[in-house]
Every structure is written in structure tokens, then in C-alpha cells.
Amino acid sequence: MTSMTSPGAKENFALAAETAAVSRGYWTTVWTRLVRDPVSVGCALVLLLMVLIAVFAPWLAPYDPSQGTMLKRLSPIGTEGHWLGTDELGRDMLSRLMHGGQMSLLMGLMPVFIAFLVGTSLGLIAGFFGGWINSLIMRTTDVFFAFPAVLLAIAISGALGAGFVNAIISLTLVFIPPIARVAESVTTSVRNLDFVEAARASGAGNFTIIRVHVLGNVLGPVFIYATSLVSVCMILAAGLSFLGLGVRPPVPEWGLMLNTLRQSIYIQPWISVLPGLMIFITSLCFNLLSDGLRSAMDIKR
Amino acid sequence: MFVFIIRRFLYAIPIALAVAAVCFSLVHLAPGDPLTAIIPADAPAEVVIAIQQAYGMDRPLIVQFGSWIQRALQGDLGVSVATGRPVMGDIALALSNTLLLAFAAALLGFFGGILLGGLAAIYNGTWIDKLATALAITGVSIPHYWLGLLLVIIFSVQLDWLPSMGAGPGGSSDWRLDWAHLRHLVLPAVTMCFIPMGIVTRTVRATVSEILNSEFVTALYARGLRGRRIALHVAKNAAPTVLSVMGLQFGYLLGGSILVETVFSWPGTGYLLNTAIFQRDIPLLQGIILVLAMFFVGLNLLVDVLQTLMDPRIKRG
Numbered sequence: 175m176t177s178m179t180s181p182g183a184k185e186n187f188a189l190a191a192e193t194a195a196v197s198r199g200y201w202t203t204v205w206t207r208l209v210r211d212p213v214s215v216g217c218a219l220v221l222l223l224m225v226l227i228a229v230f231a232p233w234l235a236p237y238d239p240s241q242g243t244m245l246k247r248l249s250p251i252g253t254e255g256h257w258l259g260t261d262e263l264g265r266d267m268l269s270r271l272m273h274g275g276q277m278s279l280l281m282g283l284m285p286v287f288i289a290f291l292v293g294t295s296l297g298l299i300a301g302f303f304g305g306w307i308n309s310l311i312m313r314t315t316d317v318f319f320a321f322p323a324v325l326l327a328i329a330i331s332g333a334l335g336a337g338f339v340n341a342i343i344s345l346t347l348v349f350i351p352p353i354a355r356v357a358e359s360v361t362t363s364v365r366n367l368d369f370v371e372a373a374r375a376s377g378a379g380n381f382t383i384i385r386v387h388v389l390g391n392v393l394g395p396v397f398i399y400a401t402s403l404v405s406v407c408m409i410l411a412a413g414l415s416f417l418g419l420g421v422r423p424p425v426p427e428w429g430l431m432l433n434t435l436r437q438s439i440y441i442q443p444w445i446s447v448l449p450g451l452m453i454f455i456t457s458l459c460f461n462l463l464s465d466g467l468r469s470a471m472d473i474k475r
Numbered sequence: 476m477f478v479f480i481i482r483r484f485l486y487a488i489p490i491a492l493a494v495a496a497v498c499f500s501l502v503h504l505a506p507g508d509p510l511t512a513i514i515p516a517d518a519p520a521e522v523v524i525a526i527q528q529a530y531g532m533d534r535p536l537i538v539q540f541g542s543w544i545q546r547a548l549q550g551d552l553g554v555s556v557a558t559g560r561p562v563m564g565d566i567a568l569a570l571s572n573t574l575l576l577a578f579a580a581a582l583l584g585f586f587g588g589i590l591l592g593g594l595a596a597i598y599n600g601t602w603i604d605k606l607a608t609a610l611a612i613t614g615v616s617i618p619h620y621w622l623g624l625l626l627v628i629i630f631s632v633q634l635d636w637l638p639s640m641g642a643g644p645g646g647s648s649d650w651r652l653d654w655a656h657l658r659h660l661v662l663p664a665v666t667m668c669f670i671p672m673g674i675v676t677r678t679v680r681a682t683v684s685e686i687l688n689s690e691f692v693t694a695l696y697a698r699g700l701r702g703r704r705i706a707l708h709v710a711k712n713a714a715p716t717v718l719s720v721m722g723l724q725f726g727y728l729l730g731g732s733i734l735v736e737t738v739f740s741w742p743g744t745g746y747l748l749n750t751a752i753f754q755r756d757i758p759l760l761q762g763i764i765l766v767l768a769m770f771f772v773g774l775n776l777l778v779d780v781l782q783t784l785m786d787p788r789i790k791r792g
Contacts, residue, residue: 316490317490317493317494317497318497320490320491320493320494320768320771320772320775321494321497321730321764321768321771322726322727322729322730322731322767322771323727323730323731324727324730324731324733324734325730325731325733325764325767325768325771328733328748328752329498329501329760329764330501330504332501332748332751332752332760333501333502333504333757333760334504405615405616409616409618409619412618413618413620413734416620416734416737417733417734417737417749417752418753419752432620432621432624436624436738439624439627439628439632440632443628443632443633444628446624446628447621447624447625447628450618450620450621450624450625451621453618453621454616454617454618454621457616457617457618458612458613458616458617460616461612461615461616462612465612
């Protein structure tokens with residue numbers, strides 16, 4: 175919804191594609207630059223920790239996330255035994271936040287990942303073959319660009335109905351067009367470079383040229399772009415759940431928790447802040463990490 | 476240039492048609508018959524057919540689409556399944572509220588963004604730059620519905636300074652310019668201004684610092700120009716890019732307000748869309764999406780044309 179179509183983005187990605195072809199040790203250089211950036215390393219560690227906590231939540235969490243005691247409803251933060259308090263059904267907040275990471279992270283990453291696969295393929299085909307194939311694919315993406323992303327996601331989800339799978343489908347559909355657009359512009363700029371011409375002159379077929387010469391140069395810039403979409407996707411996915419269009423109760427998920435706790439802001443305001451804080455921290459880390467990756471890959475500076 | 480503008484106008488027509496087709500097909504994305512919401516499960520077959528005929532659902536899809544477009548062009552977007560009222564009236568009222576909120580948020584966000592981004596570019600590398608960049612990245616990373624909730628907790632629940640719900644006192648939905656109504660606008664507008672502020676800050680910072688480093692600015696300094704006159708040159712060069720970003724952001728504000736409107740019960744299109752989704756009121760859903768998407772198409776067109784008029788370097792075609 176936000177940084178998907180900044181002007182000049184195309185040119186930047188095209189430049190990145192050219193530098194990518196320069197040297198063999200490119201990825202090693204990028205990696206060294208990335209691990210020297212304290213912000214990126216910090217964000218990567220926070221995200222790693224979140225993923226680990228989410229994966230091992232069944233063993234780490236002190237309580238069952240779906241089992242509550244009505245007597246202990248909405249205990250404040252700092253209550254003994256429930257040091258992050260309890261929710262409106264008396265379930266332990268810490269345990270629910272730990273388990274909630276599973277769904278929230280999955281719904282933030284999976285749509286972008288699928289869209290990355292599909293969008294890159296479409297963009298490669300459109301950019302490499304050009305002509306009417308390009309027109310067909312790119313004019314179709316133009317139609318999706320005519321909708322604001324949030325509206326499109328909510329419209330598709332609203333029509334399909336609530337549920338995990340439907341939310342994933344609608345979010346994926348939202349992210350395919352922008353990724354395809356970036357992949358197409360990078361592919362078009364790579365296709366006209368001399369080494370592709372040389373490969374063709376030495377008798378390489380389309381498939382070989384794409385696989386050996388084009389793909390490696392396109393994946394990098396498109397990957398960076400896709401990482402910048404993860405934070406948007408996290409916010410949108412939790413937003414769908416917040417509207418009641420994502421996962422259904424009693425599954426712990428940060429957006430849904432935010433929705434149900436919203437009714438209790440006059441009783442225990444600060445508890446309802448917690449799930450949103452988790453979404454915020456995750457999305458901030460993904461954004462900062464993506465920015466760090468982008469400047470690490472920008473070797474010119 | 477005029478050739479480009481005319482071509483751009485002509486290109487908007489197929490886009491608008493395709494957008495309408497997507498909105499129309501939303502009905503058929505929905506599981507089950509679009510009329511399940513109003514046909515009782517045990518209704519006899521002839522009643523079902525009668526209702527289908529009344530809504531025109533028995534004809535081929537392409538015919539339905541054609542007549543839907545034709546009626547939409549005349550301002551008739553069908554009848555709400557839930558209320559039986561024409562959809563258009565409800566949408567028009569809601570749209571005016573959404574536009575009001577979007578304008579307020581855009582005003583705050585664009586002003587803040589230009590100020591922050593400009594300062595960051597001028598004081599490149601200093602703490603001002605770092606603060607502006609940090610604010611910008613926070614603006615784009617924060618889930619705005621959560622920010623809204625946070626503001627409600629602080630300013631309505633704890634401090635009791637500002638109202639948290641509705642567009643006016645007593646749930647009135649017709650807006651007037653007075654303090655009682657403005658109070659209701661503050662929190663949702665501030666909530667929504669953060670994303671455009673972040674994006675505009677980033678754009679202005681990048682564009683202005685690039686211009687400040689360009690040769691012609693050095694030449695201007697060499698000729699003895701200072702302060703305000705340099706700023707005028709920089710602003711003229713940065714304007715097309717910044718304007719196009721602001722145009723897009725305004726469109727996103729219109730379409731993206733649904734979550735914030737839900738938090739604040741703001742009687743706009745987002746809130747109406749939410750109602751439509753949960754009552755499975757497909758004509759209403761279709762109508763809102765169509766109107767908002769058409770606004771967005773028009774806005775994109777306007778931005779492109781303005782950009783071409785402002786920047787003679789752009790020769791497209």
C-alpha cells in the first residue's frame with residue numbers, strides 16, 4: 175500500500191541489475207557490508223528471535239493459549255503468574271502472543287513469497303519475450319494498479335469470505351502485479367545487454383539464456399523489492415484479521431487479538447496495545463532490514 | 476505534449492472498463508448465489524426464479540455486465556440487498572465523509588512530509604536528518620489501525636480530551652465546520668496522516684538532496700544566489716516527482732481508510748464497506764469498490780496530466 179510505486183524505482187532496480195553483473199564476489203561483498211551494519215544485524219536478530227519463539231511456542235509458552243479462567247479475566251500487566259496480563263476470556267496474554275506469532279508471521283511472509291514466485295515468472299516472460307506477450311501481461315497488471323492495495327485486498331477477501339486460505343489468496347493477488355512490474359523492467363534492461371546477445375550468437379536457446387544469463391541478474395533486485403513488501407503484507411494481513419476477514423477465533427493471531435481486545439480498552443487499555451505492538455515491531459524490523467539490504471547491494475556508494 | 480495528454484485520456488477508458496469488470500466479477504467470486512442473503516433456504520423454486528428475475532440474475536453474464544455498466548453511468552448502482560434502498564445515496568453520503576477525512580489527513584501528512592523531508596535534505600547527515608528518517612520509517616511501519624487505538628486510549632480513555640467515535644456529536648453524519656465537529660476529526664485524521672507523511676518525507680528527502688547535489692545548483696551558488704531564491708529553483712525541480720507521489724498517496728488514503736474508519740466508527744465508505752461485507756450485501760460492496768476505484772483511476776489520470784504540464788522534460792508517447 176505504501177512504498178510499492180515510488181517514481182524512479184524502476185531506474186534504481188535497473189541500475190542494481192547492471193552492477194550485479196560486475197564481479198564474481200558480489201554476494202560476498204553484499205554479505206560483508208550487511209553484517210557490518212548494526213541496524214540490519216539487530217533487526218535480523220529480533221526477527222530470528224520472533225520466528226524461533228513462534229515455532230517453539232508450544233514448548234515455551236507457560237499456558238495453553240486457548241484455555242482461560244473466567245475468574246481471571248483482564249488481569250493487568252504484571253499480575254503474578256500472568257506477567258503480561260490476561261485477555262477478555264482470561265487467557266494468558268504472553269502465551270497467546272507467542273502462539274500468535276505463528277499465524278501472523280506466516281500470513282506476512284507466505285503471500286509475498288508466492289507472489290515473488292508468480293510475479294517474477296510473469297515479469298521474466300513479459301520482459302524477455304516482449305511484443306504481444308508483454309502487452310498482455312503488463313496491461314493486465316495495470317488494471318490491478320488501478321485499485322489501492324488495501325481496497326483490493328479487502329474487496330477480494332470480502333467477496334471470498336473470511337478465512338485463512340482466502341486471506342492468503344487475496345494478499346497474494348495484491349502483491350503479484352507490483353512484483354511482476356519490477357521483474358519486467360529489470361528483465362527488459364538485462365535483455366538488451368551485450369552478454370545476452372553474445373549468448374544468443376553462440377547458439378543458446380531462450381530457456382538457457384533465461385536460466386543462465388537473465389535469472390541471476392533479475393532475482394537480486396526483485397528479491398530486495400519483495401522484502402520491502404513483507405512489512406506492508408504483515409500490516410495488511412493483521413488488518414484483515416482485525417476486520418474479521420482473516421483467521422477465525424479462537425486461533426491466536428495478533429490482528430484478531432487486537433480486534434477482540436478493542437472492546438476492553440475502557441477496562442484494561444494497555445493489554446489491548448500489546449498485539450499491535452508486536453505487529454509494529456515486526457513490520458519495523460522487516461522495513462529496516464530491507465533498507466539495509468538495499469543499501470548493501472548498492473555497491474556504487 | 477497534447478498528444479500525450481489525449482493518449483493518456485484514451486488509455487483511461489479501457490482501464491476504467493477493466494476496473495468495472497473486476498468489480499462486477501466480485502459477485503461471482505463469492506461462494507454460492509449472490510442472492511442467498513435474501514432468499515430463504517426453504518423457498519420454493521418458482522419464488523427463487525422470480526427473485527432472480529427481479530434482480531436480473533437469470534440473464535447471461537455479459538448482458539448483466541452491459542446493463543450494469545449502462546445503469547452505473549447513469550448513477551444507478553442497484554439496490555441494497557439489506558436495506559432495499561438505492562445504493563448510490565448511501566455511497567454518496569459516505570464518500571463525502573471519507574473525502575473530508577482524506578483531505579484532512581493529506582493536508583497534515585503532506586505538510587509534515589514536505590517540512591521533514593526538506594529539513595532532512597538540507598541538514599543531510601545531521602541529527603535532524605536522522606530524526607526525520609526515523610519518523611518516516613516509523614510512519615510507514617506502524618499499523619495505522621493500532622496507532623488509532625493507541626491515540627484513543629491516550630486522548631479519549633486516559634485524558635478524556637477528544638471523542639473517539641463518529642463524525643459529530645450525537646452520531647450526526649452531516650458535517651459542519653464548527654469545533655464540535657472538528658473535535659471528532661482530529662484523532663482519525665492524525666492517525667491517517669502518518670503513512671503519507673512517511674512516504675512524502677522519504678520522497679522529498681531523496682529528490683531534494685539529489686537536486687542540491689546537481690551541477691546547476693552549484694552554478695546558482697556561484698552566481699551568488701542565496702537561501703530563498705535557491706529554494707525556489709529546487710522546489711520547481713522537485714515538484715513533479717513529489718506531486719505524483721502525493722497524488723498516489725491521496726488515492727491510498729481514500730481506499731485505505733477502511734481500517735481507520737472502523738476503529739473510529741467514522742461514517743465513511745470504509746465503514747459502509749465493512750457493513751456491506753458482513754451483511755453480504757453484494758450490490759453495496761460492488762458499488763463502493765467501483766466508486767473508489769474510479770476515483771483512483773481519475774486521480775492517476777489527473778496526476779499524470781499535471782506532471783506533464785509541469786515538467787517539460789517529460790516527453791512521453
